[in-house]
Amino acid sequence: MNDVRRRHLLLVTCLSCIGMLGMPTLPANGKERDTRPGIAPEVVASYLHAIIEADRTIYSKYIVNRLQKKGIVSVHEAWEQNNALPLPAQFLQKSGRLVADKGTGIRFRLISLWPIYERNGPATNFERKGLEQVSQVPDTPYSGIIRSGKMKFYQALYADKAVTKACVTCHNKHPLSPKRDFKLNDVMGAIVITIPLPEEKKGKQ
């Protein structure tokens, strides 16, 4: 568990650094504008995705599987009550909430067109369209600029496949699952990464 926490911390640190790199164009205090060249948000998003995916893979294959095989600790959906390890999907969601709590502005979460819990469904039409897109073309992320009022964000959706048999089995058997015919390597959903973008026009409030 300490390893997991350390990894979370590492991830958060990386994300913070990358966030700072990716936001040279953001207003530092709302009045001045940093004119230094920055990294494109899609590149930042790809960095983040690589880290998130690597983290989850390591957690799934080298932590959960080993501990579970040795009978040291099990993986359970109600992991908090049962003193167990969270499922890999829960691991990712929990990581996303921790990152959000840090207040860096970067958010990521796991969504699906067939979520077990409604809260993990698409929140916007953009997300819905992106999910549909990555289901069709899994290797290409779906991204774009989205708005919330006057705020602008870069959002990218990366296809999330059923990489282990456990993922398929769990979703096909869960009583709340709306889809029960998943197969290995099917796209089950997407990792949504949201990066805030600076406002286009200074002082237009």
Next chain:
Amino acid sequence: MRESSIKGGFTKKLILSMLLVGLLPLVVGLSMAFYLGMREIQEVNGVNFQALAIETARRVDLVVAEEQTKNQRITKNPALIQELEQRRDEILSLDSAAVHTLLQNEQSAWSTQDSPLKSKIIGNALSALLTQAVLGSNTGYTTATSMVARSATRCLFITDVSGRLVATTDPGVSYLHGHKSWWTGAFHHKVGKPYLGNLEFDDRLKTHTFSISLPIMDSIHYQAVGVLHRVYDVKEFFAPTIDPIQFGKTGHVMLIDSEGRVLSCPILATGVQIANHDLIPLVTPLDPGWVSAPGDGHGNLDESIIGFAVLPAMSRISLESSGQAWHIFVWKSSQELFAPVIDLGAWILSFGALACVLLIALGILVSRRVVRPIRELQHAATLSAHQELTEPIVIKTGDEIEGLADELNTMNAQLQTAFSRLAGEVETQTQEVAYLRESTTQILEGIPDPVVMVDEHLHVQYMNQAFQQVVDGEKWTGEEENLFEIISTDPQQQRELVQELPGFPVPPEAAHSTNGAKDAPHASRMNDPLLQHRESPSFTKEPVLTIKDQIFRYAWFPIAARAGKGQKYGLVLRDATDEKRLQDEIINSEKLTSLGILCSGIGHELNNPLVGVIGLGQAIQEENDSRIIKEHAQGIVQQGQRMAQVIRDLTGQIRGQTKGQREGLNLNEQLDLIMSYMAIQDTHPDILIRKDYQELLPYDGMPEELRLIFFHVIKNAIQAMGDKGQLSLRTHMKDATWIEVKIEDTGPGIPPSHQNKIFDPYFTTKTQGEGNGLGLTIVQRIVHKYGGNIMLESQEGHGATCTITLPIEHKKQTKEGTT
């Protein structure tokens, strides 16, 4: 009493044994059944209560979760989100001071009665949306849960990113909420997080409430742009779910928080703390379970079975929100819960009592069957013991008791035979005893010596005819009189008689009767050489008793006493009157003999000078020469002086004897004097005389008695040696108080068979005329009289040695020492 208790003993024991054998396993079994039943009831109820608690927790959890979901739907209203995004953008466009001023102004405006702001907020579309959400009119149909939620809702309102009121169903709510815990919890730094407010008393609403606060996310679900806050009446919200769950008369479910405060209970009021604080940690763990707790939380401190479970999903939210979780508490009163156990206990007691009665009845029945023949046997045995069993015992039980009866019959027959034989034996023995008693009495009566038997108090038990004659039998009437009241003797003899009894305590009457002799203490007796010494072996035969001028030797002998009775003693007397007189005569005769010998010696001493005087006188008659005549005359004078010396010695001796006084004597001189009297060298020229005298202290004694001692011993030595031998006379001080005189001869010695008779009276080995056997007896008596000892040692063929030791009186010794 004892017989009756013996009669009932076996019956009691039998019944007690049956009770023990029957009741012990019964009590153990029933107790085990009671204990196991108790545990089983606890286990079953506990598990059931736990299951009910889990089920209820899930149900309540679902109700709350459903309410949360419904509220969540409101937060996704696009118009609401758009409005809140706009307000966010407005706030973001202002600096913090401007925001602060704006909020203060609007707050003031809201507080004003009938302010346009209030009308604007209450009347806006969003408020209408909220009212519709509460009323549920927009759903088309209404569920029971919705109805409960609607009636339980006390207010529902929405705030923007600054915490100011945007829309509300209740115009009474305050305007700014950004500082409140539910708001900061739900807004969660723009990230947004559901917040479940714990039980609290709302002063404005005057009721206990809980709240659900949900973040309203922006259109892209990126950040929170507002908070929805809904307040419920706790009791109204949970009562429809909690209160209907009742089982039995008292069993019900209760919802409490982690601090033990009641959210909903059919019995306890909402908001109160459960009665037993110790119970709280037992029933509020995060894992479901059951516990046997010391109290039921409703005021009763009896042991209670309580099932508990935490609300699984909502508790996660509430723990992160307020640190409190909600717990289901399933309980049933102990009285009702353990009623089956109490019934079981009552049944067990009833069954035990019934079993006890049955066992006692059975015990009585069995014991009667068993005890009756035993009692018959007991009765027969008693008759047999008294020789009254004439008829054989008839018992037909077909078991060991019948065998025992047969054995008793056989034993009784043998006893009858043995008793008749024994009776004959006893009669024979009784006759034998009577014969022995008669013959003993005849023997004792036939004995010429007087015999008397006394008890330990000297009371006369029996006296024979001879004794009665001695004491004049008319005195003794057969009663137990004291011996000294029957025999008349002086106190000194009484005391000696008592002292002769070994280990016999002096009885008071005896002591009383010897009062006259009290003035003669033991010490003075010891100093008096004429008194007899008990320890002297030669005197043990000497004790005498004088009764009516008759002298008796006597001896005590113990008589075997009956068990438990006192010691008895026998006293046998022998008349020694004639013997004593004869002995005294012999002593006088011996004295005369000694005097004759003495006179003969004196005569011899006088005869020689007298012959010389006569011869010289005749010579003078025939002699003319005056010178020769003078010489002869001088010779005559010398011889006369010699004779005068002899006479002077003789008269001196006689004077001392007549005076009867003791005087300081030199024993060496006394020896020489007796030697000269005996003129041994004249009569026995071949006997060599050796003298070895050492200086002696003067001895205080009578010269005649001392010379008599030496005379008899020397005479015996001379007679033993015959004509030839050596006589040794030795004297010396043995120590400061004893003089020792040894007279040795070289005669044939004394044969061993004679050595223990030497001092007996009339014992002699000499021929008729040479001696009468009283010499050494007299010597011994005189020596003892002076408190001395005489010892005769001899080895046959090697002569004999007579050793005489005499004590010097202390008084005399002191006198000598001082002068």
